[in-house]
Amino acid sequence: MKRYNTFIGQQYLKILKYLTDKRKNISFDYKNEIEKYRKASDLKTMNYLYEVISKKKINIDKPIVGYFCKTIPEEIIIAVGATPLRLCNQDIYCAEIGEEIIPGDICPVIKAICGYLQNDIKIDLLVIPATCDGKTKLAEILTPIFNDRIYFIDIPRNSDYIENIDLWESAYLKFYDYLKNRFKAKPSRKELLSVCKMTNKRTEIFRKIYQLRGEKTGIINSFDYFILTSASFYLSPSDWSEHAEILYKELLGKVVKQNYRKRILLAGSPIIFPNFKILEIIEDSNCYIASDILCSGYGHLFDPVKIDEETELGIIRALTLKYIAPNLCPCFLGIDKLLNAILENMDKYTLDGVVYYNLRLCNVFEIEIPILKDILKNKGIPLLVLKTDFSREDIGQLKTRLEAFIEMLK
């Protein structure tokens, strides 16, 4: 990234200093939230995963590469000997801090990211993709703080892999070269391959849990599920797989007690701890999230690397396919993929309806709603859009909407 330091006025630097002081007042351990959701859990293995989230258990022996979004290939970060850390954040307090850096009608995730970066994790490199406008500009805004510790990955907005695979691939190759230089690493083809095997293992176990959740109503509540997926932001793929495997065994032996009224598919904006507001509303109404296609869980873990040709280029191409071919994010062209994923899930798990979470001020998700509504209506699939932000004052209203939706499903 170019340096913009010379352009930075006194005001900006003052804000940064102020923020550094202010962050001391925030606790990033989320004791209350963790307690609340852990209480609702009846799974032993979850204890450890809750701890991962509250203690932010990451491998700090290696340099840390923080990144946003599921379009960043973790595999190559691991291959160069760094720890990837997905920094997507939805904390209301972080968003308040971020407000001071980026005020105005901007997506709260962008603000929360700014706030979250004030925590104690030392980030050696920050990787930001050109997905939505907010993220793109974030790279510039954060440059004065991160200087040359920032990398902007310019991926094309068309995720049609037949048309655009070369562009994506070259963006990834450039990134890989950059990482190799930066961390003075020359991973061999074998090393890269073994990292892919590791993430594939993770995908395998994730898919088992995903399927079990869809088939057995009540087997895992949505707090536990999203803590499990969020834990993959921190844990290495092999550590995560190990615990997910234990969890899977526990789930197989579990006797379901709770009765749910309806089984739904959750789609829309990502859900990231500690902002489990939508989950609370859904759980409170006794609805079972039997499936989801959010980029924070499903999108992050569901797809494998399928390698045809075991050369370095072949592996990078396989990674490109893993990250673009199934990409459902509305930042990119390709709503047909989203629709197919919804229809497939509805069918496979015989679900009652779709709840679409629309984070206020995120335009890309909102803009898809009319098309989605139209198509789902034609297919006879009930859809409820819940539009909200991180604040809690509209919980009553949202509950009414959801309950009316459930009454409608009867």
Added chain:
Amino acid sequence: MIKAGIDIGSVTTKCVIVKDGVIFGKAITKTPLNIEKAIDNVLQKAIEEAGIKEEEIKEFVSTGYGRKQCKKANRFITEISAVAKGGHIFGGKKSCLIIDVGGQDTKVVEVNDRGLVTGFLMNDKCAAGTGRFIEIMSNILETDINGFSSLAMSSKNPIKINSTCSVFAESEVISLITSLTPREDIAAGLFNSIALRITTMVRQFKNIDRILFCGGGAKIPALKYYLEKNIEKELFVLHEPQFVSAYGAAMIE
């Protein structure tokens, strides 16, 4: 069979006593902070009017935003299903679209010929397009809701109001007053802007042949007038518009 329907809205609490589908007693009161008190209050009044004893009531169904706080209720349903049920019966049991303008929220509910909800929209968390907005604006124009409505109806030249947010609309209205714009034209402009907002919600539905209108807002002639003008359809104001949800709650099977 005698049933009671209680609709605990954010501004008013309503109760109806229904015997074999007919309203025998009804009462309405402002919803205070102490919701329990309001419930007791309307229930007693409605019982009195119906000339029955409380023990005769076989089922209590509550609806509205405070529904869960009604201890007497045997059942809770959302105001969406309640207004759909009530509107469907009052409206002649045909498929329809119901516009319900209440104190804090405005709903548009699509109902099929069997009285089941097939789609609905509610306004966002702000007050734009709700009864609360109308109340605030009538205060600024130094009149009450009836006066506000008559003012609007007498305007020959409604002006365009751009803001629907109550805070911004307030400052826009004040600057219009100081620039000596006739009050009736401002009033008409305000109703038009509310109607426009509700019209956008209505337009999201395909079947808008039969539109029913209820809630406190249905009692305001200017709102009806401007809604009809914008939607380009006649609206049928339901019998006892404020009690439609309470009645629907009592009638839920």
